[in-house]
Amino acid sequence: MDNVKLVPELRFPGFDDDWKKVNLSKVFNITAGGDIKKSHVSHIKTSEFPYPIYANAEKAKGLYGFSNIFKVNENVITVTGRGVNIGIAHARDHKFYPIVRLLILKPKHDIDIVFFEYLINQINLFIESTGVPQLTAPQLSTYSVNEPTLREQQKIANFLTAVDKRIGLLKQKKTALETYKKGLMQKIFNQEIRFKPDSNSPLSRGVRGVSTGVCSIQNSNNYPDWEEKSFISSFPVVTNGFVGTATPHYRETGICYIQGKNIKKNSINNKGMIFINDEFHTKQKNSQLKENDILMVQSGHVGECAVVSKDYEDSNCHALLIAKPNNSSDSKFITYYFYSFLGRKSIWKISIGNTVKHILASDLKKIQLSFPSLQEQQKIADCLSAIDQSINQLTKQINQTTQFKKGLLQRMFV
Structure with missing residues (x-):
């Protein structure tokens, strides 16, 4: 079993390397959002409140409102950590403020965050809970994924993004x-x-x-x-x-x-x-x-x-x-x-x-x-x-x- 090659069924020409199984904790520093004072929150975007606030929601990619301060500046991935939409990943390439149990995944090395958005959304998360489902940073850290080279990550991400744009355009026309x-x-x-x-x-x-x-x-x-x-x-x-x-x-x-x-x-x-x-x-x-x-x-x-x-x-x-x-x-x-x-x-x-x-x-x-x-x-x-x-x-x-x-x-x- 250890000799089984980690290669996808469908692959772009020019890529031969095996994918490597890695723990998410080796790829990301994973933290959770927190609270924000009401004085820093606006429900509309203005020049004074330009930074998105993201929470654990599926609608509008979790957009809660806007803030006059930001907490995250780097390219990161957020993962919903609470509620019925648990485990949904979104790549974020802009300044924003995460709140409540929204998980923030900051890369430890050079990766394509859009590729990892697609990859994490493929994970079957099992959350054992008697109340409101909750995914914590330590829990998410235990999951493993298979990682290709950065160049192959970028190729896959660009292709899937083009497909998503096609779907989005069709929905707009409809x-x-x-x-x-x-x-x-x-x-x-x-x-x-x-x-x-x-x-x-x-x-x-x-x-x-x-x-x-x-x-x-x-x-x-x-x-x-x-x-x-x-x-x-x-x-x-x-x-x-x-x-x-x-x-x-x-x-x-x-x-x-x-x-x-x-x-x-x-x-x-x-x-x-x-x-x-x-x-x-x-x-x-x-x-x-x-x-x-x-x-x-x-x-x-x-x-x-x-x-x-x-x-x-x-x-x-x-x-x-x-x-x-x-x-x-x-x-x-x-x-x-x-x-x-x-x-x-x-x-x-x-x-x-x-x-x-x-x-x-x-x-x-x-x-x-x-x-x-x-x-x-x-x-x-x-x-x-x-x-x-x-x-x-x-x-x-x-x-x-x-x-x-x-x-x-x-x-x-x-």
């Missing part, structure tokens, strides 16, 4: 697009902007670097004015999904039995999907679903809704409101409306209950909302769907890149 969509929806449903018929020009305003599909938005009166109507005028049938015990009819495979947990953000999520047998489905005719039906959560996170796509036609559902359209409305337009500020407000008005909110089918039927022509409804739905597709694509890229990084971390370290 956030910007979500913010843009939210503002666009508010303008659309407030009728501040209108759609122009028979146009295939790109969005008049969008998010730089992100394709949002085809939809022309202009102040135009080429479509008829919107008309205020009751919900039931376009959805004459509003019923309840099956309410009762269905567990004896559950199967590992079969007919989808959609529940409130499967409805979120204008889509049906098959995560945790329940399946039922044919006999139960056939018996529960009132809760059988057709394409373009709208499903709405009526208890708990009320108002969450989605359109039944072709994939879920002939499914069944549990304790959901089912709205069946006529030919005068686009179901997707209506669900987007219910995710707008005006739509949320209309749902809130009919919600009952204090602890757990609830809405009734009879009240949903009476909701008044402004309907554009069917053609403009479809334009709006297509536009917002195109933006959602871009958001979903960014989400997919974020997940793929995150998984790629996870695989790298497993293969690039010993």
